[in-house]
Amino acid sequence: MSKPAESAAAPTALVPIPRGPVPHAPESARLREIEIQVDGKAVSVPEGATILDAARKLGIETPTLCFLETLTPVNVCRVCVVELEGARTLVPACSRKVEPGMSVKTDSERVRLSRKLVLEFLASSVDVSTAPAFPEYMERYDAHPERFGKDNATVAQPVKIDNDLYVRDYSKCILCYKCVEACGIDAQNTFAIAVAGRGFTAHIATEFDVPLPDSACVYCGNCIGVCPTGALMFKSEYDMRQAGTWDESRQTRTDTICPYCGVGCDLTIHAQDDKIVRVTSPLDNSVTHGNLCIKGRFGWQFVEVQPAEKK
Amino acid sequence: MVLLWGSNARETHPIFFHHLLKGVRHGAKLYVMDPRRTSSAQWGDVWLGLNVGSDISLANAMGREIIAAGLANEKFIKNATSGFDAYKAHVEEYTLERAERDTGVPAQVIRETAHAYARAERAQICWTLGITEHHNAVDNVLSLINLALLTGHVGRYGSGVNPLRGQNNVQGGGDMGAIPDRLPGFQHVENNELRGKFERAWGVAIPPKRGWHLTDMFNAMERGELTTLYVLGENPADSEADRHRCLKLLRGLEFMVVQDMFYTKTAELATVVLPAAAGWCESEGTVTSSERRVQRVRRAVPPPAGTRDDMEIIFELARRMGRDWGKLDSEKLWDEMRALSPMHGGMSYARLEEMGGIQWPCYDESHPGEMFLHSRLWQEPLIGPRAPFSPVEFVPPVDKLDEQYPIRLTTGRRLDSYNTNVQTGLYASPLRQPETLDLSPEDGAHYKLEEGERVRVSSRRGSVVAPVRFDPGLRRGLAFLTTHFHDQVATNDLTIDASDPKSGTSEFKATAIRIEKELTPSQGD
Numbered sequence: 001m002s003k004p005a006e007s008a009a010a011p012t013a014l015v016p017i018p019r020g021p022v023p024h025a026p027e028s029a030r031l032r033e034i035e036i037q038v039d040g041k042a043v044s045v046p047e048g049a050t051i052l053d054a055a056r057k058l059g060i061e062t063p064t065l066c067f068l069e070t071l072t073p074v075n076v077c078r079v080c081v082v083e084l085e086g087a088r089t090l091v092p093a094c095s096r097k098v099e100p101g102m103s104v105k106t107d108s109e110r111v112r113l114s115r116k117l118v119l120e121f122l123a124s125s126v127d128v129s130t131a132p133a134f135p136e137y138m139e140r141y142d143a144h145p146e147r148f149g150k151d152n153a154t155v156a157q158p159v160k161i162d163n164d165l166y167v168r169d170y171s172k173c174i175l176c177y178k179c180v181e182a183c184g185i186d187a188q189n190t191f192a193i194a195v196a197g198r199g200f201t202a203h204i205a206t207e208f209d210v211p212l213p214d215s216a217c218v219y220c221g222n223c224i225g226v227c228p229t230g231a232l233m234f235k236s237e238y239d240m241r242q243a244g245t246w247d248e249s250r251q252t253r254t255d256t257i258c259p260y261c262g263v264g265c266d267l268t269i270h271a272q273d274d275k276i277v278r279v280t281s282p283l284d285n286s287v288t289h290g291n292l293c294i295k296g297r298f299g300w301q302f303v304e305v306q307p308a309e310k311k
Numbered sequence: 312m313v314l315l316w317g318s319n320a321r322e323t324h325p326i327f328f329h330h331l332l333k334g335v336r337h338g339a340k341l342y343v344m345d346p347r348r349t350s351s352a353q354w355g356d357v358w359l360g361l362n363v364g365s366d367i368s369l370a371n372a373m374g375r376e377i378i379a380a381g382l383a384n385e386k387f388i389k390n391a392t393s394g395f396d397a398y399k400a401h402v403e404e405y406t407l408e409r410a411e412r413d414t415g416v417p418a419q420v421i422r423e424t425a426h427a428y429a430r431a432e433r434a435q436i437c438w439t440l441g442i443t444e445h446h447n448a449v450d451n452v453l454s455l456i457n458l459a460l461l462t463g464h465v466g467r468y469g470s471g472v473n474p475l476r477g478q479n480n481v482q483g484g485g486d487m488g489a490i491p492d493r494l495p496g497f498q499h500v501e502n503n504e505l506r507g508k509f510e511r512a513w514g515v516a517i518p519p520k521r522g523w524h525l526t527d528m529f530n531a532m533e534r535g536e537l538t539t540l541y542v543l544g545e546n547p548a549d550s551e552a553d554r555h556r557c558l559k560l561l562r563g564l565e566f567m568v569v570q571d572m573f574y575t576k577t578a579e580l581a582t583v584v585l586p587a588a589a590g591w592c593e594s595e596g597t598v599t600s601s602e603r604r605v606q607r608v609r610r611a612v613p614p615p616a617g618t619r620d621d622m623e624i625i626f627e628l629a630r631r632m633g634r635d636w637g638k639l640d641s642e643k644l645w646d647e648m649r650a651l652s653p654m655h656g657g658m659s660y661a662r663l664e665e666m667g668g669i670q671w672p673c674y675d676e677s678h679p680g681e682m683f684l685h686s687r688l689w690q691e692p693l694i695g696p697r698a699p700f701s702p703v704e705f706v707p708p709v710d711k712l713d714e715q716y717p718i719r720l721t722t723g724r725r726l727d728s729y730n731t732n733v734q735t736g737l738y739a740s741p742l743r744q745p746e747t748l749d750l751s752p753e754d755g756a757h758y759k760l761e762e763g764e765r766v767r768v769s770s771r772r773g774s775v776v777a778p779v780r781f782d783p784g785l786r787r788g789l790a791f792l793t794t795h796f797h798d799q800v801a802t803n804d805l806t807i808d809a810s811d812p813k814s815g816t817s818e819f820k821a822t823a824i825r826i827e828k829e830l831t832p833s834q835g836d
Contacts, residue, residue, distance in 0.1 A: 011696040013492070014499045016653075018695040019672070020687025022679065025468055164739035189332050213741045218726060220325065254611035257598050259591040260729055262476025263327045264600025264668070269592055269611035276592070276612060286667065287600075293325035294727045294742065295735060302572075302737040303589045303612065 036102040051082055051093040051104055060106055063115060063137045065122075065228050066176035067094035070289045071186045074177045079118045079137070082106045090114055112141060119143040125154045127171045130230030130241075153200060162211040165219050165298050167238045168204075172231035175202060179223035179232060187291045192216040193223070221297040225280060225290050234278045247272060255282070258296040263287065265296050276300050312431035314424075316344040316455065317366065317441020317820075321351040322726040324439075324475050327601070340431070342424055344369065345441060346721060347791060348784035359424065360786065361414040363719050364445055364708040364821045370454035371705065372410030373425035375402040377461055382429035387463035391688040394700040398457060401702035413705060429462045433469030439477060440723070444819040448811040450703040457700050465698075466685035476601035479591065483599030486655075486671070487648070492521035496652025512651055525551075526808070526815035532560040539566045543621065544587070548576035549731040549797045552817035553772055553808035570624060573733050576797070587621050588614030594621065595641040597663065599671070603681075605658055606668035708821030709809035712788075716771065716823035718754070720790045722802060728795040735795070746796040747780035748826070753787045755779065758826060765829045768792075770822050773804035776829050790824060 011017060031046035038055050045054045050073075055062050066077040073095035081090035085103040090111065093104075105111060119138055124145035128134040137143070160168040175195065184191050192215050196205035206215035224232040233241075240246040251272045258265040266285040270278045279297050283290040313331060320328045328351065335341050335354065343355035344366070352358040361369055377383055378399055388395050407418035414421075428434050436459060442451045456465075456472055464470040476482045488495045494517070498505040506517055523531060529551070531537035540561075551557035561567065561580050569581035578584045588594055593614040599605045614620065619627070626639050642660045649655040654672035662676065663669060669680035687694040712719060724730070727740040748768055750760070760766065760779050768775050768790075777792070777800045785791060792802045805824060810817045 011698070014502045016498065016505075018687065019674070020466070020685065020690060020694055023468065023681050023683050023686045025682065163741040165741060185336065187329055189329075217741075219741060252611070254592075254609050256592050256608045256611060257479060257600070257606050259479050259589070259734065261324050262478055262481060262601035263324050264479065264598070264602070264604055264606055265326050266606070266667070271612050274612050287604075288326055289329075291326060291329060294740060295729060296326075298740070299727075299729070299735050299738050300592070301739075302734045303592060305737055 034098045034100050036098050036100070036104065038104045039106055045098055047098075049098055051084075051091070051096050051098060051102070052080060054098055054104075055082075055093060055106055062093050062106060063133070063140070064094055065133065065174060066178060068178055068226055068283070070283055070291075071178055071181045071226065074181065077118065077122075077174065077176055079115055081111060081114050081118075083108045083111050116141040116143050120145045120148070122174050124148045124152050126174050126229070127154075127156070127169075128174075128229060130172060130233070131174075131228060132230075133228060155200075155203070160211075161235075161238075163213055163219070164235055165294075166221060166224055166235050167233050168212070169231050169233065170203060172229045173204060174229055174231075175204070176228060178226040178228065179204060182222040182226045182291070183217075187289070188218070188220050188222050190216055190218055190220070192218070219294040219298065220292060221294070222291045225292070225297075237278050240272075240277065245272075246277075251277065258292070260295045260299065265292055267292070267296060269300075276303060312340045312342070312427060312434040314342045314344065314428060314434070314436045315351060315355070316436055316438040317443075317451075318437060318439035318475055319345065319347070319349040319351045319441075319723060320437070320439070320475060321349065321354065323477065323724050324601075325726070327475060340427060342427070346719075346789055347723075347782075352784070357420065357424065359414075359416045359420060361416050363721050363789070364818075365414040365705065366442060366445075366451050367447070367454045367703055368405060368410045368413035368705040369416065369421060370458055371402045371405035371703075372407055372414075372421050373428065374398070374454075374457055374461055375405050376407060376422050376425040377429045377458075378402070380426060380429070382426065383461050384429075384463035387688070388460070390691055391693050391698055392460045392700060393697040394702070398461075398700035398702050401704075405705075428458065428464070431464070433467070434462070434464045435469070435471050435473055436464075437473045437475055439475045441820060443474070443811075443814065443816055444722075445816070445821065446709045446809045446811055446818045447703075447706055448816045449813040450701075450706075450811075453701040453703050456698075457703075460698055460700055466683065466688040468683065471683055471685075474601070479600070480598035482601060482603065483597065483605070486599055486652075491524045491527070494651075495648050496654045498652070509651060512647075524815040526810045526817070529557065529560055529808075532563065538564060540564055541568045541570070542577055542581070543570045544572070544590075546571075546575040546577050546731050546733060548580060549803065550794065551808070552803055552806040552810075552819055554797075554801060554803040554806075555773060556808060557803075570621065572618070575731075575733055585624050586618040587624060588618045590621055593618075596622070597645065600668075603670045603684075604668040605655070605663060605671060607660070607663050708823075709818055710771065710807045710821055710823040712823050716769075716825050718788055718790050718824050718826060720768070720770070720792060720805065720822040720824045722792055722794055722806065722819050722822075725793055725795065728793065730794065731797060732795040744780075746777060746793060746800040746802075748777040748800075749780050749782040749785060749791040750826075751785040751787050751789065752781040752783060754785075754790075755781050757787070758828075760828070766826045767829045768805065768824050768826050770805040770807070770824045772807065773801075775800050775802070775804055790826070794819070 033044040034047050035044040043054045043058050063079045065079050075092045075095050080093040082093045083105040084091045120143045156171045183193050193204050195202055197203055251270050254269045256267055258267050265288045266281055268280045281288040281290050281292050341355045342357045343352040344359045345352050346363045407421050410421050411418040436455050459465040459472045494500055494509050510517055567581045568583045569578040570585040570587050572587050591608050592611045595610055596608050597605050623639050626636050629636050657673040657675040657678045658669050673680040727742045729735045763778050765776050765778050794802045806819050806822050808817045
């Protein structure tokens, strides 16, 4: 073995260490490209990708509610269904993996009717007034939940306010499972919540339905981060909405770095009239994947305390 | 494989722990070395509940076992390291049996851990203050580095030694030269050529000798050599070990400036207080995370009236001292710094924005940054100096246990709180509980205590009163306090300021205490 001349001495702090080669991650095996037809157009995506990925690559907008890039698909909302040639039923685009030669219709009569009904069933039984995606989806699919009449069953129930950080309004819950996934194996691994009950009484529950402060919850708020309807909401936002002062048109969003530990989580600060009103993290951030801990998500209030009170 | 050594990352670095759990879900083995069976340890395949401060004995015994079993990476050792023979001879006396006596960890478990680490395809050692808040902090770290050198678990993808930094910019502070012997980019102040570069750029002479670290400073105050202190964003009146001594020395200063967002305990003692803005959301700049990633911080809200950006305050001080640096522009400041620090050379604001942060070193604007360090150690012939083995001896904690002080107190953080609680005290965490002295249920029974009962906790330096809580993650003879709630329980009245001679870090993790039933309510309760 060759012995370089200068390497006899131990490193000294006085002299900078010379550069080595730029490190790289090992090459992952190149995935085979699979070609399918979506709405008559050919598109190829890597093996393992979904019909949703293929549709998005073509710029085709597909509605989703229970799907999120950072979570394992659970296929419960059925709003993303598409017509797959040769399949008996409609298939969920968010989880059905592409296979060579597939031919998919994303906007057929059958697909449109199915999506319309899904939206109508949800919107007739659940309060979707704070679900950002709903108005556009309802219009696109001409959904009219009011046609089921006034006496249809709903999941209306009192708002759960049992701590100072976030509220749970299950009148707004579409049972998409995202919060369960984020609390569980996909991110936080705390498993404080699960779906309990069957059929119409199915609901998100802590262990034995105890209040949050008595549960295993660690208040990371990662469930709020993934909730598509506003059923889970920051207390700060809830209070402002109740007071009628919540106004997203007056809000700014600024990305910065969490002031606590050294992990370097990206925080998006939502401020209204120069006051912080909530903190989130971008889903596509390589450090957080949209997740934060209790300190990062809720520990900003010290900024809003006036200097005279800071003691 | 991950060895999580002296770290409760589940609570102190929660989002890092998400990544770690993803590895565990994909089959990575997790070994946790911690005297407490923490929420992190509960995720471990194996928990090594070693005695407080016995880390070196454990590491040396693992090293000995790896060599004895023929599992050392001889090729790597020969090509890239020095001092192997001396290390081998040194660890010879650290038999599994001896380590079992020192650490309390069964010999068989130490053996199994050593074999698993040496045989792993990729293995990391991650540590935090359980390693560094000791009188022999640097030796503790060296004992872990020895293991990485022995097995070649360094400088390769997925392998490495990884100190998890506890503050959002403690890495960046060091990188920028806020340590006694370095200029920005870790360039040594005692290297004339490197110092000269800065002197030419700035048109000033820089003191050619290293300065003092925090512990040196307190010693210099004691000798009367340090009479003026400028404290930025630090609260030593609460955070220093042996608080009685610390407060006495701070009070004895002739002049102290405190620049902080809050009127802290330290600020109460100051001659002048300069109210500062919140750096992370009321200011523009960068911070550097634990993975050496330089990231932008941005102003999201304006600072409250009467406060100023930290950098603005320093600019204004300079102006009044006769140096006008012009108007503060954080990007210009950054560009000046990266022109002088080669490892930051390629990190323009535009690239930091575009790439979502860059890991140093990043030498030029075509350089992608480096996901791990020390790749040079795998080059044949080796590039640069050899990485030395550093034989280190197990020396138990300074604060000895005896009949008077029979219980080992260790300290740490809780999930929802942070350091002296200056920031976290101001949000309503549903998890927050009053500070308690945590004891094992067995000690509770032994001392005939009920949960919630108040006890007097005494060390050789001070005593405090605290309610008791039982934690089944503790064993007999081991107690735990946080340092978050000094208004309730002044933990640092108890801790010892015995500090590491190289790093200056105090041994917060190992205090000898005794507990007594508090029969009469004490004053101020």
